[in-house]
Amino acid sequence: MGTEAMSWAPAELDLSRPNAARMYDYFLGGSHNFAADRQAADAVLAVAPHVADAARANREFLRRSVRYALQQGIRQFIDLGSGIPTVGNVHDIAHSVNADARVLYVDVEPVAVAHARALLGVDPRVDVIQADICFPDSIFNNPATQRLIDLGRPVAILFVSVLHFIPGDVNAIVEPFRAAASPGSALVISHATSGAATSQTEEVQRLYQRTPTPLQLRTAAEVETLFGHFHMVPASSTATSPTSGAPLVPVAEWRPEPDDQVETRQSVASPFLNAFLAGMGRKGVADHG
Numbered sequence: 001m002g003t004e005a006m007s008w009a010p011a012e013l014d015l016s017r018p019n020a021a022r023m024y025d026y027f028l029g030g031s032h033n034f035a036a037d038r039q040a041a042d043a044v045l046a047v048a049p050h051v052a053d054a055a056r057a058n059r060e061f062l063r064r065s066v067r068y069a070l071q072q073g074i075r076q077f078i079d080l081g082s083g084i085p086t087v088g089n090v091h092d093i094a095h096s097v098n099a100d101a102r103v104l105y106v107d108v109e110p111v112a113v114a115h116a117r118a119l120l121g122v123d124p125r126v127d128v129i130q131a132d133i134c135f136p137d138s139i140f141n142n143p144a145t146q147r148l149i150d151l152g153r154p155v156a157i158l159f160v161s162v163l164h165f166i167p168g169d170v171n172a173i174v175e176p177f178r179a180a181a182s183p184g185s186a187l188v189i190s191h192a193t194s195g196a197a198t199s200q201t202e203e204v205q206r207l208y209q210r211t212p213t214p215l216q217l218r219t220a221a222e223v224e225t226l227f228g229h230f231h232m233v234p235a236s237s238t239a240t241s242p243t244s245g246a247p248l249v250p251v252a253e254w255r256p257e258p259d260d261q262v263e264t265r266q267s268v269a270s271p272f273l274n275a276f277l278a279g280m281g282r283k284g285v286a287d288h289g
Contacts, residue, residue, distance in 0.1 A: 020165055020213045021109045025084035027055035032084045032115055044207050048200045054276050057252040058190050059088050060260050061278050062160050065188045066093045068233070068255065068280070069156040072287065074186055076102040076148075076155045078177075080133045081162025084112050090158065091126045101125065102148050106139055108132045133159075134166065136176040154184035154283075163226070164192045165213035174226045183284035187230050190251050190278040191223045220248055220277055230281025248277040 018040035022033040026041045033041075044051050066077065075098060079090045082105040094101035105128040107113050116128040127144040139145055149155060157177045163170045178187060194217040208215045224247055232247040235254045250273055252260070 018211050019109065019111070020208065020211045021083045021107070021112055023211070024055055024161070027052045028059060030084060032111065040207065040211070044204055047203045047207070050273060051204065054192075054251070054273050057250075057260075057273060058161050058276065058278075060257075061190055061251040061254050062090070062158070062188075063088055063093050064255050064257060065158070065160075065186075065278075065280055066090055066156070067097060069186045069188075070094060070097045070101065072154075072184075072186070072282075072285075074154045074156050074184070075100060076104075076150065076153065077158060078104045078106065078139075078145075078149060078155060079158045079160070080106050080139075080177075081159065081165075082107045082112065082116070082128070083109070083161075084115065091120075091123075095125070099125075103127075104129070104145055104148050106131050106133060133162070134173055136173065136180075140176075140180060151180050152182055154182055154186070156186040156188060157181060159187075159189045159191075159226075161190050161192075163189065163223075164216050164218070167214075167216050170218075171226055175228065178228050178230065178283070181283050185283045186233075187227055187281045187283070188279075189223065189226055190276065191226075192217055193220050193223060193275045193277050194218065195220055195275040195277075223277055224248055224279070227279065227281035230283050231286040233280040233282060233287045235279065248279040250274045251276050251278040254278045254280075 015034045016036055018036045022037040023041040023044070026033040026038055069077070077090050077094060082090070090105070091101070091103040094103055103126045105116055107128070108130060110130065113128055113130040120126050120128060127148050129139070129142050129144050131138050131142060133139065159174065166173065181187070192215060205215050205217070235246065235249040237255050252273055
């Protein structure tokens, strides 16, 4: 175990227990994980190989949602529960479109934060803070947030693949961010739901019980309520009105693009894809396409 420790891994880190964020990194093909994470992730894949497809589809949804927000004139992003930095980070996506975009990463996991700091170096457009998203005031009052993010202007608030690792009333976590966001802001959520329960999904849930953050599946209706009074962005770029189509769709089906690696037709066959739902809402703005 000791030979695995890297410069970005805090010395006090317990490497013997798998971590959901590092397992996600492994599913994406990253290298910022340890033997316990790989062993647990391989156990999940042995039961449900499509979990890796779901992780990649979720990452592609993140890319598309960031691009869409930029197209709508949003230039600042708060990535909550950002996880291990890997290919396709928010700032990489944003800066490929607009070099002036500002990105704040927030995570409570020490490996994610330590490595993000090492990766980012000194960049006035990007910062990372270690904070628990269950306590929004600690994020709003952080000097890095106040330096980087102007809440008087539209901001994209990203809860991508994080709320299903938090028990209890997550609306109490999301609501302060909805309230603090100015008109024109975007709320982006992806969340594993209970809509396609099978023996496979039950076994995956059992395996995640070994981590500090077990899966907390919610219904599609419960996830939809997290958007509050935000206007849902149509999941299809060909939608004729803001109310056409379902407000939430599988991650692979939210505004898919030709360069996506996970094809939308896969979601029909996999409970890990068709029950992994995503959506975007806008505050005071009804987007038509």
